[in-house]
Amino acid sequence: MFSGIFKGKSFVKNKSLADLLSSFFLNNDGATALEYGLIIGFxxxxxxxxxxxxxxxxxxxxxxxxxxxxxxxSS
Structure with a gap:
């Protein structure tokens, strides 16, 4: 269904939408970037x-x- 979607360095083929969404929400890589962004903002x-x-x-x-x-x- 969603062939051609990249995940990290491996190429993901034919994953269902539920699998893609669950891997998206369980992935913690963005949390680190968000924390660094908050620190830089502060x-x-x-x-x-x-x-x-x-x-x-x-x-x-x-x-x-x-x-x-x-x-x-002036003196």
Whole structure:
């Protein structure tokens, strides 16, 4: 019925739809990819939050530095 469907490296021929669905739902290979995706998403959120906070603090530092240099330059 479903000839021409790949499963891993072996070529699957004439498997029934029930067999294909059961092997699809029992296969755990996608779970690892999903877990890695969730970890990368969490790390991305932490990095974005940290860099946003650091950006605000760096803006304050450079604003203070600019004010100090303008004061020194006008003296």
């Amino acid at each position: 790390i991305s959120l932490v990095l974005i939050g940290s860099l946003t906070t650091m950006g605000v603090q760096l803006t304050a530092v450079f604003t203070s530095l600019t004010s100090s240099l303008q004061t020194i330059a």
